[in-house]
Amino acid sequence: MKATAQIDARSDAALSQAIDGLWERFLPEIRERVTVLEAATKAVAGRKLAGKQRDAAQAAAHKLAGVLGSFGLTRGTVLARELELTFARESSPGPDASAKLSAIAAELRAMIESRKPSA
Amino acid sequence: MARKILIIDDEDDIREVAALSLESVAGWDVIKASSGAQGLARAAEFQPDAILLDVMMPGMDGPTTFRELRKNPATAKIPVLLLTAKVQGTDQRRFADLGVEAVLFKPFDPMTLSSQIANALGWK
Numbered sequence: 001m002k003a004t005a006q007i008d009a010r011s012d013a014a015l016s017q018a019i020d021g022l023w024e025r026f027l028p029e030i031r032e033r034v035t036v037l038e039a040a041t042k043a044v045a046g047r048k049l050a051g052k053q054r055d056a057a058q059a060a061a062h063k064l065a066g067v068l069g070s071f072g073l074t075r076g077t078v079l080a081r082e083l084e085l086t087f088a089r090e091s092s093p094g095p096d097a098s099a100k101l102s103a104i105a106a107e108l109r110a111m112i113e114s115r116k117p118s119a
Numbered sequence: 120m121a122r123k124i125l126i127i128d129d130e131d132d133i134r135e136v137a138a139l140s141l142e143s144v145a146g147w148d149v150i151k152a153s154s155g156a157q158g159l160a161r162a163a164e165f166q167p168d169a170i171l172l173d174v175m176m177p178g179m180d181g182p183t184t185f186r187e188l189r190k191n192p193a194t195a196k197i198p199v200l201l202l203t204a205k206v207q208g209t210d211q212r213r214f215a216d217l218g219v220e221a222v223l224f225k226p227f228d229p230m231t232l233s234s235q236i237a238n239a240l241g242w243k
Contacts, residue, residue, distance in 0.1 A: 011143065011144075012230065014143065015139070015140070015143050015144060015229060015230065018139050018143065019136065019139065019229055022132065022135050022136055022139065025135075026131065026132040026135075029131070029132065030132070062175070062204055063130060063204075065204050065225075065226070066130070066133060066204035066225035066226055067130070067132050067133055067136070067225070067226060068226060069225075069226025069227075069228075070133070070136050070225070070226040070227055070228070070229055071136075074226075077226050
């Protein structure tokens, strides 16, 4: 029983290490998605959010929401989902929403840049 | 003999995390496809024990891919589990109504993805 638990712990650690490796590999794409969101939130502030940019922001947020939790960033998924729902609404977010959207994008950026290896 | 799973997802990061999870936690053999069209071909060629199918993909999306799998006698009986990041209830009901074995949600926990699949399919 004890030996089994040790083997399980070792395999969990190996999986965590491998997940960390994937994080490093895909970090450029993940960063790029956050950049898309930051640009969209800036456009909201300037009342310049066009349909194409909003679609791109929605897609970027959707992808982040789907993956961040698998890398241990559960709150990242919550934040990305909030942005996804905001950009998915029929009416574009108004400038009054820009401060909140910018804060969410900034938190996402900080979270991604500070993710620590899980193993 | 190890189970054989086909993962169809256009997002490289999700596909790789899922593959890693199923290979290292469950010891299953994983086949990967990055589009619905590629998934149809690989399903017919490799005859996997189950297919994990992303919903939102450019070109042929998950529901369309599922219907195509069912139309082909070579793939019609392979169990399919949809994988989605959609959280709205209407979407979930729509996906469940397609006739797939189960709907799983992103983000998944890499430690437990294989047990979710095994439970949904009644595998021991």
